[in-house]
Amino acid sequence: xxxxxxxxxxxxxxxxxxxxxxxxxxxxxxxxxxxxxxxxxxxxxxxxx
Amino acid sequence: xxxxxxxxxxxxxxxxxxxxxxxxxxxxxxxxxxxxxxxxxxxxxxxxxxxxxxxxxxxxxxxxxxxxxxxxxxxxxxxxxxxxxxxxxxxxxxxxxxxxxxxxxxxxxxxxxxxxxxxxxxxxxxxxxxxxxxxxxxxxxxxxxxxxxxxxxxxxxxxxxxxxxxxxxxxxxxxxxxxxxxxxxxxxxxxxxxxxxxxxxxxxxxxxxxxxxxxxxxxxxxxxxxxxxxxxxxxxxxxxxxxxxxxxxxxxxxxxxxxxxxxxxxxxxxxxxxxxxxxxxxxxxxxxxxxxxxxxxxxxxxxxxxxxxxxxxxxxxxxxxxxxxxxxxxxxxxxxxxxxxxxxxxxxxxxxxxxxxxxxxxxxxxxxxxxxxxxxxxxxxxxxxxxxxxxxxxxxxxxxxxxxxxxxxxxxxxxxxxxxxxxxxxxxxxxxxxxxxxxxxxxxxxxxxxxxxxxxxxxxxxxxxxxxxxxxxxxxxxxxxxxxxxxxxxxxxxxxxxxxxxxxxxxxxxxxxxxxxxxxxxxxxxxxxxxxxxxxxxxxxxxxxxxxxxxxxxxxxxxxxxxxxxxxxxxxxxxxxxxxxxxxxxxxxxxxxxxxxxxxxxxxxxxxxxxxxxxxxxxxxxxxxxxxxxxxxx
Numbered sequence: 001x002x003x004x005x006x007x008x009x010x011x012x013x014x015x016x017x018x019x020x021x022x023x024x025x026x027x028x029x030x031x032x033x034x035x036x037x038x039x040x041x042x043x044x045x046x047x048x049x
Numbered sequence: 050x051x052x053x054x055x056x057x058x059x060x061x062x063x064x065x066x067x068x069x070x071x072x073x074x075x076x077x078x079x080x081x082x083x084x085x086x087x088x089x090x091x092x093x094x095x096x097x098x099x100x101x102x103x104x105x106x107x108x109x110x111x112x113x114x115x116x117x118x119x120x121x122x123x124x125x126x127x128x129x130x131x132x133x134x135x136x137x138x139x140x141x142x143x144x145x146x147x148x149x150x151x152x153x154x155x156x157x158x159x160x161x162x163x164x165x166x167x168x169x170x171x172x173x174x175x176x177x178x179x180x181x182x183x184x185x186x187x188x189x190x191x192x193x194x195x196x197x198x199x200x201x202x203x204x205x206x207x208x209x210x211x212x213x214x215x216x217x218x219x220x221x222x223x224x225x226x227x228x229x230x231x232x233x234x235x236x237x238x239x240x241x242x243x244x245x246x247x248x249x250x251x252x253x254x255x256x257x258x259x260x261x262x263x264x265x266x267x268x269x270x271x272x273x274x275x276x277x278x279x280x281x282x283x284x285x286x287x288x289x290x291x292x293x294x295x296x297x298x299x300x301x302x303x304x305x306x307x308x309x310x311x312x313x314x315x316x317x318x319x320x321x322x323x324x325x326x327x328x329x330x331x332x333x334x335x336x337x338x339x340x341x342x343x344x345x346x347x348x349x350x351x352x353x354x355x356x357x358x359x360x361x362x363x364x365x366x367x368x369x370x371x372x373x374x375x376x377x378x379x380x381x382x383x384x385x386x387x388x389x390x391x392x393x394x395x396x397x398x399x400x401x402x403x404x405x406x407x408x409x410x411x412x413x414x415x416x417x418x419x420x421x422x423x424x425x426x427x428x429x430x431x432x433x434x435x436x437x438x439x440x441x442x443x444x445x446x447x448x449x450x451x452x453x454x455x456x457x458x459x460x461x462x463x464x465x466x467x468x469x470x471x472x473x474x475x476x477x478x479x480x481x482x483x484x485x486x487x488x489x490x491x492x493x494x495x496x497x498x499x500x501x502x503x504x505x506x507x508x509x510x511x512x513x514x515x516x517x518x519x520x521x522x523x524x525x526x527x528x529x530x531x532x533x534x535x536x537x538x539x540x541x542x543x544x545x546x547x548x549x550x551x552x553x554x555x556x557x558x559x560x561x562x563x564x565x566x567x568x569x570x571x572x573x574x575x576x577x578x579x580x581x582x583x584x585x586x587x588x589x590x591x592x593x594x595x596x597x598x599x600x601x602x603x604x605x606x607x608x609x610x611x612x613x614x615x616x617x618x619x620x621x622x623x624x625x626x627x628x629x630x631x632x633x634x635x636x637x638x639x640x641x642x643x644x645x646x647x648x649x650x651x652x653x654x655x656x657x658x659x660x661x662x663x664x665x666x667x668x669x670x671x672x673x674x675x676x677x678x679x680x681x682x683x
Contacts, residue, residue, distance in 0.1 A: 003155070018325075038278060
């Protein structure tokens with residue numbers, strides 16, 4: 001089942017502005033999103049939770 | 050039955066009666082044609098009466114998305130629109146991307162069929178199971194960018210297919226944009242929407258897509274994802290987008306046009322124009338562009354483009370256009386109004402030539418024709434609002450015929466659409482040849498193969514791509530038997546298989562652009578299709594469904610009186626093209642053989658032969674129709 005509306009992060013994308021990534025309270029820091037981001041927008045910081 | 054991958058639901062909207070109802074997909078039709086382009090074509094064949102006026106309420110708009118759309122399969126965001134197009138009179142399709150298909154699937158639908166005509170301007174809202182025809186009075190007359198922004202704000206970042214003023218005014222060369230970025234409907238889909246008083250279609254989906262075999266799918270996805278992640282050119286794609294596959298600056302340099310070469314160079318793009326890249330949902334390459342442009346002292350124009358190469362390519366037609374900010378401004382204007390920028394550039398070039406010959410004058414046209422930015426912006430305005438000479442330019446090529454009086458020079462076109470891939474510059478590959486035989490006429494992307502701009506030039510590379518595309522090995526000998534031995538490849542025969550491969554991708558919902566398509570093959574897409582839908586489809590079944598779809602499209606257009614007479618190489622192609630300070634002739638893919646009218650005719654014969662069609666009429670023969678079980682559509 002795929003459902004982006006159940007994602008644990010949101011992108012605020014206002015016209016002409018740099019998009020802002022917002023991690024929701026439901027985020028468990030599993031790192032899956034960063035592993036699958038091919039654009040380098042999400043990266044796992046070494047030493048971070 | 051419980052559908053996987055597909056939702057199994059079709060939305061039917063009759064705008065004349067304000068009626069909305071849902072129907073179910075027919076399982077046999079899906080098996081026979083696949084989704085996306087395939088099922089759209091089948092639905093169209095069931096619905097369309099022959100010879101209707103494209104701008105009448107009798108025309109239909111069918112939007113369809115394939116079974117892979119809405120999953121995380123890389124590059125699976127395509128929407129297909131099928132209608133009768135006013136610029137060509139053909140029943141045909143157009144594709145776009147961004148997040149419309151994704152939202153439509155997550156809302157719970159595979160297709161929308163829109164018929165009739167609303168009494169007043171409306172937009173169609175689809176938000177999960179809430180479907181409503183809404184009053185569009187407050188957005189009618191607004192440009193596409195503004196329309197999208199208003200609707201997106203109102204409906205929580207929804208997706209839109211919207212038209213601008215050109216579509217509202219029924220300009221034949223108007224189109225729609227998906228999410229204000231992706232062009233959708235070259236040939237007049239914008240005008241068809243306008244004729245129905247349909248300003249926009251809004252989709253917002255928050256449900257889930259269910260797939261049949263999640264473990265198998267995850268395995269296939271991981272294999273694909275790792276290949277893409279390790280693709281050595283991925284990062285340069287992220288940097289350059291479409292400039293990586295079509296370095297426009299180099300094209301101008303070859304022609305001795307150094308200023309234009311500089312304006313379109315990678316350096317200028319990266320340092321001055323690129324704001325950032327955007328991608329369709331699930332796309333690992335991201336070839337859509339957001340450009341920034343300094344205007345005057347402080348104003349900054351933000352421009353969304355299907356690709357940076359689109360504004361750059363306006364330079365090829367227009368000698369008087371010298372600076373990239375001019376091309377981007379004009380392109381932006383076309384996008385706002387929903388006007389086909391390629392057609393506008395071709396028309397301006399053509400009318401300027403007629404002006405230089407004294408056929409068009411200031412007196413008879415009201416315009417001092419010139420290919421500069423001022424004239425370009427002026428004609429964009431007068432075409433969009435159909436004022437002055439723009440009334441004539443806003444119609445089809447048939448209506449333009451009076452311009453031809455007194456001159457042998459014609460605007461190079463196929464079935465009323467100007468040439469997109471100029472084979473005298475790019476050589477005659479399948480992409481260039483396909484423009485001639487495509488039922489809709491010249492447009493982008495239905496004939497991709499290894500002949501695309503020099504890729505895969507060795508025979509071994511060709512064979513490897515042929516295997517990937519699912520071309521049966523028994524066809525190889527024919528493909529390597531051209532009319533003249535030095536040509537090596539018979540693009541007529543190869544085009545049949547390029548179209549079939551395109552149809553497979555487009556029926557599943559996958560992007561056909563080379564940078565995505567290269568990661569897929571007929572076998573791997575069959576595996577994905579089965580994992581997602583739970584079907585036991587074979588590669589041969591998918592290939593056959595694609596062939597069936599293409600033949601049905603042809604049969605529909607046979608009823609519209611299209612035949613071999615319309616599959617015509619533009620006469621200009623046989624004359625040298627002056628580009629910059631050089632002349633270019635029509636050459637085969639390897640650039641060794643001059644393509645004469647006789648060779649061109651032989652290539653057409655070979656295309657029809659490979660399709661199993663009649664060489665004289667260019668249409669499917671009885672045996673082929675029976676083989677594909679299409680008898681009921683004659």
